[in-house]
Amino acid sequence: MSGILSSLFCLAGITTLIANGVYDSAFPLHDLLHDEWARYGAFYKYQPVDLIRKYFGEKIGLYFAWLGVYTQLLIPASVVGIIVFFYGWATVETNIPSQEMCDEDQNFTMCPLCDRACDYWHLSTACGTARASHLFDNPATVFFAIFMSVWAVMFLEHWKRRQISLNYSWDLTGMEEEEEHPRPKYETILLQKKQRKKKNKKNKNEKLTWRDRLPGYLINISSILFMFGVTCSAVFSVIIYRITISALMAMSPDPEVKSNVRVTVTATAVIINLVVILILDEIYGMVAAWLTELEIPKTETNFEERLILKAFLLKFMNAYAPIFYVAFFKGRFAGHPGDYVYVFNDYRMEECAPGGCLIELCIQLSIIMLGKQLIQNNIFEIGIPKLKKLCRTLKDKERAPKEIVEQPGRRQQWHLDYDLEPFDGLTPEYMEMIIQFGFVSLFVASFPLAPLFALLNNVIEIRLDAKKFVTELRRPDAIRAKDIGIWYNILSGLGKFSVIINAFVISFTSDFIPRLVYQYMYSETGTMHGFINHTLSYFNVSNFKPGTVPSISSLGKDVTFCRYKDYREPPWSTEPYQFSKQYWSVLAARLGFVILFQNLVITMSMLVAWVIPDVPKNISEQLKKEKTLLVDVFLNEEKEKLQLIQSLFSRDLIQEQQKEQQVSDQTSLIRCIYDCGAAGLFVPCQI
Amino acid sequence: MSGILSSLFCLAGITTLIANGVYDSAFPLHDLLHDEWARYGAFYKYQPVDLIRKYFGEKIGLYFAWLGVYTQLLIPASVVGIIVFFYGWATVETNIPSQEMCDEDQNFTMCPLCDRACDYWHLSTACGTARASHLFDNPATVFFAIFMSVWAVMFLEHWKRRQISLNYSWDLTGMEEEEEHPRPKYETILLQKKQRKKKNKKNKNEKLTWRDRLPGYLINISSILFMFGVTCSAVFSVIIYRITISALMAMSPDPEVKSNVRVTVTATAVIINLVVILILDEIYGMVAAWLTELEIPKTETNFEERLILKAFLLKFMNAYAPIFYVAFFKGRFAGHPGDYVYVFNDYRMEECAPGGCLIELCIQLSIIMLGKQLIQNNIFEIGIPKLKKLCRTLKDKERAPKEIVEQPGRRQQWHLDYDLEPFDGLTPEYMEMIIQFGFVSLFVASFPLAPLFALLNNVIEIRLDAKKFVTELRRPDAIRAKDIGIWYNILSGLGKFSVIINAFVISFTSDFIPRLVYQYMYSETGTMHGFINHTLSYFNVSNFKPGTVPSISSLGKDVTFCRYKDYREPPWSTEPYQFSKQYWSVLAARLGFVILFQNLVITMSMLVAWVIPDVPKNISEQLKKEKTLLVDVFLNEEKEKLQLIQSLFSRDLIQEQQKEQQVSDQTSLIRCIYDCGAAGLFVPCQI
Numbered sequence A, B: 001m002s003g004i005l006s007s008l009f010c011l012a013g014i015t016t017l018i019a020n021g022v023y024d025s026a027f028p029l030h031d032l033l034h035d036e037w038a039r040y041g042a043f044y045k046y047q048p049v050d051l052i053r054k055y056f057g058e059k060i061g062l063y064f065a066w067l068g069v070y071t072q073l074l075i076p077a078s079v080v081g082i083i084v085f086f087y088g089w090a091t092v093e094t095n096i097p098s099q100e101m102c103d104e105d106q107n108f109t110m111c112p113l114c115d116r117a118c119d120y121w122h123l124s125t126a127c128g129t130a131r132a133s134h135l136f137d138n139p140a141t142v143f144f145a146i147f148m149s150v151w152a153v154m155f156l157e158h159w160k161r162r163q164i165s166l167n168y169s170w171d172l173t174g175m176e177e178e179e180e181h182p183r184p185k186y187e188t189i190l191l192q193k194k195q196r197k198k199k200n201k202k203n204k205n206e207k208l209t210w211r212d213r214l215p216g217y218l219i220n221i222s223s224i225l226f227m228f229g230v231t232c233s234a235v236f237s238v239i240i241y242r243i244t245i246s247a248l249m250a251m252s253p254d255p256e257v258k259s260n261v262r263v264t265v266t267a268t269a270v271i272i273n274l275v276v277i278l279i280l281d282e283i284y285g286m287v288a289a290w291l292t293e294l295e296i297p298k299t300e301t302n303f304e305e306r307l308i309l310k311a312f313l314l315k316f317m318n319a320y321a322p323i324f325y326v327a328f329f330k331g332r333f334a335g336h337p338g339d340y341v342y343v344f345n346d347y348r349m350e351e352c353a354p355g356g357c358l359i360e361l362c363i364q365l366s367i368i369m370l371g372k373q374l375i376q377n378n379i380f381e382i383g384i385p386k387l388k389k390l391c392r393t394l395k396d397k398e399r400a401p402k403e404i405v406e407q408p409g410r411r412q413q414w415h416l417d418y419d420l421e422p423f424d425g426l427t428p429e430y431m432e433m434i435i436q437f438g439f440v441s442l443f444v445a446s447f448p449l450a451p452l453f454a455l456l457n458n459v460i461e462i463r464l465d466a467k468k469f470v471t472e473l474r475r476p477d478a479i480r481a482k483d484i485g486i487w488y489n490i491l492s493g494l495g496k497f498s499v500i501i502n503a504f505v506i507s508f509t510s511d512f513i514p515r516l517v518y519q520y521m522y523s524e525t526g527t528m529h530g531f532i533n534h535t536l537s538y539f540n541v542s543n544f545k546p547g548t549v550p551s552i553s554s555l556g557k558d559v560t561f562c563r564y565k566d567y568r569e570p571p572w573s574t575e576p577y578q579f580s581k582q583y584w585s586v587l588a589a590r591l592g593f594v595i596l597f598q599n600l601v602i603t604m605s606m607l608v609a610w611v612i613p614d615v616p617k618n619i620s621e622q623l624k625k626e627k628t629l630l631v632d633v634f635l636n637e638e639k640e641k642l643q644l645i646q647s648l649f650s651r652d653l654i655q656e657q658q659k660e661q662q663v664s665d666q667t668s669l670i671r672c673i674y675d676c677g678a679a680g681l682f683v684p685c686q687i
Helices: A011-019 A029-036 A049-056 A058-091 A096-102 A123-136 A139-169 A184-198 A210-251 A255-259 A261-294 A300-329 A357-406 A413-418 A427-441 A450-472 A486-509 A512-522 A531-535 A581-611 A617-651 A657-678 B011-019 B029-036 B049-056 B058-091 B096-102 B123-136 B139-169 B184-198 B210-251 B255-259 B261-294 B300-329 B357-406 B413-418 B427-441 B450-472 B486-509 B512-522 B531-535 B581-611 B617-651 B657-678
Strands: A536-540 A561-565 B536-540 B561-565
Touching: A029 A049, A029 A450, A049 A058, A058 A123, A058 A139, A058 A427, A058 A450, A096 A123, A096 A531, A123 A357, A139 A427, A139 A486, A139 A512, A139 A581, A139 A617, A210 A261, A210 A300, A261 A300, A261 A357, A300 A357, A300 A427, A300 A486, A357 A427, A357 A450, A357 A486, A427 A450, A427 A486, A486 A512, A486 A581, A512 A531, A512 A581, A531 A536, A581 B581, B029 B049, B029 B450, B049 B058, B058 B123, B058 B139, B058 B427, B058 B450, B096 B123, B096 B531, B123 B357, B139 B427, B139 B486, B139 B512, B139 B581, B139 B617, B210 B261, B210 B300, B261 B300, B261 B357, B300 B357, B300 B427, B300 B486, B357 B427, B357 B450, B357 B486, B427 B450, B427 B486, B486 B512, B486 B581, B512 B531, B512 B581, B531 B536
Parallel strands: none
Antiparallel strands: A536 A561, B536 B561
16 A cells, blocks of 8 residues: 555656556556545545555644544534424424414504504414524424534544544654744844843843733733624614614505515625624734734644634624524513614614514524535635636736747746645635534524534535645645644534523523423413413503504404513503513523533533543554554564673773763663663763 | 662762762752751742652642642642632622612511511611621622633643653653552451352352352441441531521520520530541441442452442531531521421421621531631641650650660660551542542632632641651651542542532522522612512511510511512512522522523533644644654664674574574564563463
């Protein structure tokens, strides 16, 4: 095997050997990778990770190995996700709350969705969203959220083991971080500082302290806060857009416009969100690089880590801010009939669709996730490189007339390679996957199909990246690496964060807890019958503020009470429209569930991490065996050498008395160093 | 220094050297430790850890170093604890709730504390406990709980650093776990299995699988569950004792007996608890050893780890069960007036004292903690060894007449040593400290003085242990160890567990949250005025079940409503005696606080663990420097040797052609091995 492969630069020799019949055939590694790995047809095959490492080096090899493990582990997650989805689909007919919502006999007259222009409406008209939301909001989802949290831990543990196996087979086990040279930027600034200081006093071993970096840190913090503000205001602008457009459309006299309000507004708003995310993503990438430069990190590794951390923070915020808004804030500040919250004095704060916020969260998630993946894959990873290449070719053609004269005939390989894009690090590749991992883990409770979409994307992504590395980029310099570095910490952090987020999504965004509370505390029959009625509060239409009553109403005459989704005291209680006892009991149950869920999942994760050993058993045994072997070999050789030296010296005994002493010193030094070395200990030996 | 110390067995030589004036003086290490370390007078000094290690070995050295670090870090914790306690003490006069409770004008008539025999009573009579409970139940306690959680993380991080420093200076850096021999028990059972199998088929490399261990595991699980049951029933028996005795005493006609009910019952019950804990502790220690034997662990380390884990689990449960009961269960199942919960149909479930459960928790904690420490220190660590020694001496004296004839004159050192106790492991020492660490971290929110008591105990404990090791035990075999092993994991687990426990103590056992909720949601003035009234529900005395009305009552005639501490609807509401809206809102606030507290503390702990590097900077620099030095030394020596060998061989060139080849092979082998060794890599080299 290694004969076939170690042959990039000695084709001539290989040709002779093939001619002599020593080998049957030989392939350059590049072509082998191109044919066996970098094509979509091979999507079902394991990646030839060892070959990738041989050609691209350990760092890129680890990336593809990691991507492979991640994709592979997405398979069980997708399967369970699909089962959960189908469970929802199968039980939608027997689900009492959605039946009740669709039941036209239970004629709940709901309060109007906007001031004046909107009419009262019947809850049964929202039947569709109710049924759709059951697909994602059912008890199986709770199980799935727990499953996915444990899955995330399993994935990390599995990767740790795989990494150690790879380290072993790639001979990286004993590799230690070498001391890096400082970055030129750092050196320059240090020099400047030294020159400034020279006038005052001499100081050896000068280095940059936090004082020198203070301005950089301050700019960093304020810029990140500013970016945070930008992200938030982008989200807020889209909200304003949604509020105003829906208000304007609701006022339109055309009934067709009116009926399509929600769909149009939601769709356009999400697309705007997506575009904003994609644009800010690019900007934030550049800002992060600029900010890291300001921090003057000492070494290149240092620089990379800080850059990744910052870029991740900004991009994560950017991608998730609208989703967080929908999951935890939308509809919670809208007030209630008679006391709505207004933005700019005129527009009511938006509420969730009657089916609950979960279905909106689900739509938002799927569009942003799919859109981001499709657009980033197609435009940023395929389109833009192609465009750049085109530009380059055009430019070349302009200059072509001259060069053709210089270079007739077939173009050399280096010219062909020069046409390719330069390689600029693995960060964008990892970043894309980590943000995707966020979609798979963070809000998985609201969208069980996320792992499936991620899986489909990754199966393509692997080959797309492979194609890119093999055919579109200049061959990157091979870099040794033992692990995936800070990305592992980010993944593990995301995994931990996802537990609390999922707990909150289940308990606050979905209707899981209110249903449970109703069934076990309030339902007289112990079933879910009457749940919808229980979740709707009464509002006396005479309490509408002047000017907010529906102006033209088909139902208006008969209505004395309209209903709205909230737990508030009815108009006839002593404290009308205050939060009712139900509100507080449901809130307590929700919070209790968060505590239970979080601690359960943390305990399970710790258990899983504890049960799965980090080092695979065969590797640890292998390492032990090798150590024993090494000791044996060395002792034997050492003995032989001693005998040899003795036999040599015995002849020269008298003349070389002094020199002998020296050699025996050396021998014991060697033995001593060997002992230290074998124990992994680096202490100068005393002889 | 090393000259003074390395001298136990060569006093004669040292004497000569002293006589010659080479040294001024010399002390045997044992005497030095005895004088400088193992005495109470030295309590303020750092321990001579290096000397301890030299005399007792690394394992015991690490124990004392750990104990030292722990004790040292208890100092800031104690100081903050004392400040918190004094804050409570200083604000008790200005504290509105306790003022209101003591205010005799606000004449709250409380419902009787027992059926028939007890009378209605005025809340102001519970003034004392109200004031006392403010000492431990004030906003500073919340801060202290957060502080102590972070403190626990700091302690662990600090210890990690200290351990690495010690590893470095004790030359353990490169020490690797050596393969251990299986325990004889394991070998025996394996042999039996092999003999059984032989009849059926041959099987090499046989080992015990989970099938062989299954009976052991089953017995383990069931025994642990049984022990759990025993602990719970012990706690429950004490509850029954408390309930019956207080009921009987309340029925006594003697007014003096009546007035002392609570004090007498609480005091005797806690003492019974303490005695039960101490007895079960010894039993559980033996049971754990027996259970571990059944699991047939392969190696001694394995055995020790499993034993420790089991013993810890059982002893922890044992020590904390009564405290958990008081903190989280007491008074929560007592029912309410008119609908009390009865045990054995006759006795009402016990409630907490009017000042709240926190003060009882505090009493329970302090008595168990102090009692356990004092009794264990005095009886188990001083008394019993002395007793054993006495027995031994008496036995010896019986045999003395014969021996005296054989051995006239001064007894030899080995005879004196034989009189000492044998050393049976560090487990009891660690266990004692870990259980104490539990008291310091788990319920610290209810007892800010715990660190102080722990500190006082440990200052003595260090010297007590030192005395024991130096004068009362046979000198233990020195064992090498890199770390404190599984104890670290237990400590870190306790630290994590303490976060959630403290969150629950603050939010459920203390009145912190109800006070906050009252101040910001219900109080009309925004102050705490009226809080006591708010926490007391009304009960219509006509709703008492027949036979439970106070029989002889000084207040009975005028009372139509009595009050009790709970959030329930008043008798005149539509749902009398159901939980009120306040109950649910306070519950929600409590649960919300738990989530907030837990996640805040987890985040802070992660931050602290992340900010403090595990390896002290000077050590990591030192290690790097040594590595460079080693490489230099080796390369130099290697070069010289090569030159030497070459010069030797050049003379014998013709005759020794073949041998030369061999040597150069060896040299490159050495170099190769060296390279591998320097990289910490143990791969057989290919030449």
